[in-house]
Amino acid sequence: MKKRKSGILLHITSLPSRYGIGDFGPDAYKFVDFLTRAKQSCWQILPLNPPTLTKNPHSPYNCLSAFAGNTLLISPALLYRHGFLTKKDIQDKPDFPEGRVNYRLVASYKTKLLHTAFKHFKNKPIESDYAAFCSENTDWLEDYAAFAALRRHLRPSLWCHWPPELRDKKKSALRVIRIKLKSFIDREKFLQYLFFKQWSRLKNYCNQRKISIIGDIPFYVAYDGADVWAHPNIFKLNQAKQPPYIAGVPPDYFSRSGQLWGNPVYNWKTLKNQDYSWWQRRIEYNLRLFDMVRIDHFRGFFAHWQVKARAKTAKNGRWVMGPREDFLEKCLKNVSSRIIAEDLGYITPDVTESLENFKLRRMKVLLFAFDKKSADNPHCLENHVKNSVVYTGTHDNNTVRGWWNKEAKTGQKQLLFEYLGRKVSANQVSWELVKMALSSIAEMAIIPMQDILELGEDARMNHPATVRGNWRWQLRPRQLTPSLAQKLATLTKTYGRTRS
Numbered sequence: 001m002k003k004r005k006s007g008i009l010l011h012i013t014s015l016p017s018r019y020g021i022g023d024f025g026p027d028a029y030k031f032v033d034f035l036t037r038a039k040q041s042c043w044q045i046l047p048l049n050p051p052t053l054t055k056n057p058h059s060p061y062n063c064l065s066a067f068a069g070n071t072l073l074i075s076p077a078l079l080y081r082h083g084f085l086t087k088k089d090i091q092d093k094p095d096f097p098e099g100r101v102n103y104r105l106v107a108s109y110k111t112k113l114l115h116t117a118f119k120h121f122k123n124k125p126i127e128s129d130y131a132a133f134c135s136e137n138t139d140w141l142e143d144y145a146a147f148a149a150l151r152r153h154l155r156p157s158l159w160c161h162w163p164p165e166l167r168d169k170k171k172s173a174l175r176v177i178r179i180k181l182k183s184f185i186d187r188e189k190f191l192q193y194l195f196f197k198q199w200s201r202l203k204n205y206c207n208q209r210k211i212s213i214i215g216d217i218p219f220y221v222a223y224d225g226a227d228v229w230a231h232p233n234i235f236k237l238n239q240a241k242q243p244p245y246i247a248g249v250p251p252d253y254f255s256r257s258g259q260l261w262g263n264p265v266y267n268w269k270t271l272k273n274q275d276y277s278w279w280q281r282r283i284e285y286n287l288r289l290f291d292m293v294r295i296d297h298f299r300g301f302f303a304h305w306q307v308k309a310r311a312k313t314a315k316n317g318r319w320v321m322g323p324r325e326d327f328l329e330k331c332l333k334n335v336s337s338r339i340i341a342e343d344l345g346y347i348t349p350d351v352t353e354s355l356e357n358f359k360l361r362r363m364k365v366l367l368f369a370f371d372k373k374s375a376d377n378p379h380c381l382e383n384h385v386k387n388s389v390v391y392t393g394t395h396d397n398n399t400v401r402g403w404w405n406k407e408a409k410t411g412q413k414q415l416l417f418e419y420l421g422r423k424v425s426a427n428q429v430s431w432e433l434v435k436m437a438l439s440s441i442a443e444m445a446i447i448p449m450q451d452i453l454e455l456g457e458d459a460r461m462n463h464p465a466t467v468r469g470n471w472r473w474q475l476r477p478r479q480l481t482p483s484l485a486q487k488l489a490t491l492t493k494t495y496g497r498t499r500s
Contacts, residue, residue, distance in 0.1 A: 003443075004443055004444075004445075004495075004496050004497045005041035005042055005212075005443065005444050005445075005497055005499075006040055006041060006042065006438060006444065006445040006446070006447070006492055006495075006497040007035070007040045007041055007042025007043055007044055007211075007212075007214070007444070007445075007446050007447075008035060008038075008040060008042075008043060008044070008446070008447055008448070008449050008452065009044040009045075009391070009394070009395070009446050009447065009448045009449065010031070010043070010044075010045070010448070010449040010475065011045050011046040011060070011395070011461070011471075012024070012028070012045055012046075012048065012073050013046075013060075013072075013073070013101055013471065013474070014449070014461070014473055014474050014475050015027050015028050015031055015474070015475060016474065016475050016476060016477040017075075017474075018077070018093070018096075019075075019076050019077075019093065019096070019106070019109070019110065020093075020094070020096035020097075020101065020102060020105060020106040020109065020110075021072055021073075021101045021103075021106045021110075021474070022073070022101075022474060022475075023072075023073050023074060023075040023076075024073055024074065024075045024078065024198040024199055024201075024202050025075030025076070025077040025078050025198075026075075026077055027477065028075075028202055029202070029205060030477075030480065031043075031475075031480065032202075032205055032206050032209060032211060034480045034485055035206075035209075035211055036209050036211065037482070037485035037486070037489065038484075038485040038486075038488040038489045038492065039488070039489040039492045039493060039497075039498045039499060040211065040488070040492065040499075041210065041211060041212060041497070041499050042211065042212050042213075042214055042292075042444065042446065043206060043211055043212070043213055043214070044213075044214035044216075044294070044446050045213065045214070045215060045216065046060045046061075046216050046395060047060040047061060047063060047215070047216045047217065047218050047296075048060070048069050048070055048073065048199070048215070048289070049063035049064070049065055049066065049067075049068060049069065049070060049218070050063060050064045050065060050068055050069065050070040050071065051063055051064070051070065052064050052222040052224055052225060054222070054224055056261070056262075056467050056470075057103070057467065058103050058470070058471045058472075059462075059470065059471060060216075060218070060471070061218040061220075061296060062218070062220075062222050062261070062262075062263065063218055063221055063222055063225065064148075064221075064222055064224070064225040064226060065140070065144050065147075065221070065225055065226045065227060066140075066217075066218075066221050066227050066282050067137075067140035067141075067144065067227075067282070067285055068140070068141075068144045068148075068192055068195075068226070069192060069195035069196060069199065070195070071110075071114060071191045071192075071194070071195055072103075072106060072107065072110055073195065073198075073199075074110070074114065074191070074194050074195055074198060075198055076089075076090050076110070076113050077090075078198055079113070079117050079194070083120070083124075084117040084120050084121060084194070085113065085116060085117055085120065086120075089113065089116050089117075090113070093109060094109055098474070098476060099473070099474050099476055100472045100473065100474060101471070101472045101473075101474050102472075103472075114191055114194075115187070117190075117194070118186075118187045118190050118191070121190055129197070130190070130193050133192075133193045133196065133197075134189055134193070137192075139281065140226075140281075140285075141189060141192060143226055143229075143230040144188070144192070144226045144230075145185045145186075145188035145189045145192070146174060146177065146178065146181075146185055147159070147225075147226040147229055147230065148184075148185075148188045148226070149177075149181040149184035149185045149188060150162065150166060150177065150181070152184060153181055153184070154166075158223075158224050159224065159228075159229045160240060160241045160242050167229075167241060168241075169229070169230065199289070203289070203290075207291070210499050212291035212292060213290045213291050213292075214290060214291065214292045214293065214294060214340065214446070215286055215289055215290030215292070215293045215294070216293065216294045216296060217282065217283070217286050217293050217294070217295045217296060218296050218297075219295065219296050219297035219298075219300045220247050220261065220263035220264075220265075220297070220300075221263065221264075222263060223243055223246075223262070223263060223264045227278075228264055231278055233267065233270050234266060234267055234270050234271050234274070234278055235264040235265065235266060235267055236264060236265050236266070236267050237264065242309070243264040243265070243309050244308070244309055245264075245265050245306045245307060245308060245309060246260070246261065246262050246263060246264065246265065246306075246307055246308075246309050246311075247261045247262070247263040247264070247265050247300075247304060247305065247306070247307070248260040248261045248262075248305050248307050248314035248317060249261075249305050249314060249345060249346075250305055250314060250315070250317060250346070251314075251315060252345055252346065253345070253368075254396065254463075254464035254465050255314075255464065255465035257313040257314065257315050257465075258305075258313060258314030258315050258317070258465075259314055259464055259465045260307060260311065260312075260313055260314040261314075265304055265306050265320070266304075266322075268321075268322055268323050271323070272323055272326065275330065276323070276327055276330055276331050279327070279331055280330070280331050283331055283332070283335065287335060287338060291338070292338045292339070292340060293338065293339060293340070294339075294340040294341075294342055294363075295339060295340070295341055295342060296342050297342060298341040298342050298343050298351070298355075299343065299345065299346070299347055299348075299351050300322060301322045301323060301324065301327050301328065302321075302322050302324050302348070302350060302351050302354070303319040303320060303321050303322055303348075304319070304320055304322055305317045305318070305319060305320075306318055306319075306320045324350070324354070325354050325357075325358075328354060328358050328360075332358060332360070333358060336358050336359050336360050337359075339360050339361065340360075340361045340362075340363065340389050341355055341360045341361065341362055341363070342363055343355060343362045343363055344363060344365065344368075344394075359387060360387075361387055361388055361389050361443075361444070362378070362385070362387070362388045362389075363388065363389055363390075363391065363394075364378060364379050364384050364388050364389070364390040364391070364440070364442060365379050365390075365391050365392075365393060365394060365397065366379065366381075366390065366391065366392050366393070366433050366436055366437055367379075367392065367393045367397050367398075367400065367403055367433075369381060370408070370412040370413075370415045370416050371412065373415055373418075381419065381436060381439075381440060384440045384441050384442050385441065385442070386441055386442065386443055387443065388442040388443065388444075389442060389443070389444040389445070389446055390437045390440040390442040390444070390445050390446070391437065391445075391446050391447070391448070392430075392433045392434060392436075392437050392447055392448060392451045393448055393451065394448070395448070395461040395462050396461075396462050396464050397460075398457055398460050399430070399448070399450040399451055399455050399456060399457065399459055399460055400429055400430045400433050400451045400454075401426060401429060401430050401451075401454055401455060401456045401457075402455075402456045402457030402458075402459070402460055404426050404429045405426055405456060405457065406457055416429075416432075419436070420432060427454070430451045430452075430454040431454065433451065434447055434451060434452065434491065435491060435495075438491055438492065438494075438495035438497060439495050445495075445497060448461075449475060450473070452484065452488060453479055453484075458473075459473050460473065461473055
């Protein structure tokens with residue numbers, strides 16, 4: 001990266017939409033136009049994978065597939081425009097709430113629409129790019145489509161409770177299933193085709209306007225997902241193909257009892273023997289989808305927190321060594337310029353040293369800068385480094401205003417006043433931290449859309465260690481005003497982060 005850049009963090013689900021949830025349709029293109037007017041260079045999103053409805057519902061970090069896309073993000077407006085739906089198909093829609101995603105209502109409505117689109121597709125000549133998509137993605141698409149069809153056919157049971165021949169992916173059993181469930185399997189492939197076709201067009205629109213997309217790779221995948229079913233040997237499972245251990249983190253900033261995520265942990269010995277082929281495919285695939293990627297829970301490559309499967313909290317786990325620099329050498333060395341390492345939480349010196357050795361960008365979060373002012377707090381403005389990305393906060397933090405009103409202690413507020421050289425009010429604090437992020441020496445500054453809008457705690461995206469009410473915040477169309485774009489553009493220019 002040769003120059004300073006800035007951008008906005010806003011997940012696709014949080015875009016405005018007539019159809020209850022943000023998607024790849026017209027409002028996504030309007031947001032790109034807003035970024036252009038605001039002189040931004042980057043748009044950072046959360047993972048696009050399909051979330052599981054168990055454990056942590058709707059979380060993009062608890063995904064059914066490391067490769068497939070979340071089909072709720074497919075735009076009905078674009079399906080109509082490209083002949084997969086009729087005007088009648090999209091006329092009668094529920095009265096979706098504004099500003100909050102109602103996932104149950106959205107899923108019920110969109111599932112019917114997508115089924116209708118598939119019916120129209122079957123009555124049309126096969127498009128050449130559909131056949132090309134299936135051929136180019138066969139290494140994950142065949143397994144995912146079969147898994148999704150089986151999951152629907154055998155619900156509600158987990159795949160480990162399926163008939164043994166299906167649980168163990170016996171070739172003879174799968175041949176029968178591919179015939180028996182052909183229509184369902186074909187539909188899953190078609191929906192993935194729609195997802196990636198719409199996404200590719202949106203990404204091209206961004207790139208033509210010199211806006212880079214920053215994607216996000218979850219470290220773990222859901223147990224009840226296609227990857228664990230298709231590749232059980234790369235996870236720690238017992239003879240019944242159930243996890244004796246699950247992932248989480250020990251007590252931390254977000255939870256006194258730790259965070260019990262529930263994902264199966266990796267069998268790094270097997271992965272190493274396979275030259276990390278599954279991870280290599282995953283990283284290469286994501287770098288085709290995005291211009292850059294943030295890898296979540298990066299410290300997991302060095303050591304992961306392993307908890308017994310029946311544990312009620314993550315308190316009584318243990319650190320288990322990961323592949324460390326061997327993984328970085330084989331999987332990330334040649335693409336390090338396109339990687340952002342999420343290095344928040346408990347970070348040991350070996351992680352820090354490796355991040356520096358491989359020139360991987362680290363994260364700086366200003367909401368952590370006021371806990372204490374010291375040389376060992378990497379989030380303090382004076383401790384930032386050039387090869388990093390600075391945020392006011394992340395999707396796991398409160399908004400700046402929410403933090404100020406509900407979480408910030410007197411000492412933290414006083415330290416902020418010392419940085420600014422004056423006192424500020426709740427009405428001013430969001431933009432003061434935006435300015436602070438833009439002024440940082442860090443090459444990239446990414447601001448959550450909620451902080452640009454000065455929103456409070458109600459607009460928070462996620463509360464770590466909780467499972468209800470998360471991932472629902474949604475932008476309203478009228479909030480993207482020309483004056484807001486101009487205000488951000490002026491500051492971006494002031495701090496030397498404009499695109500030209």
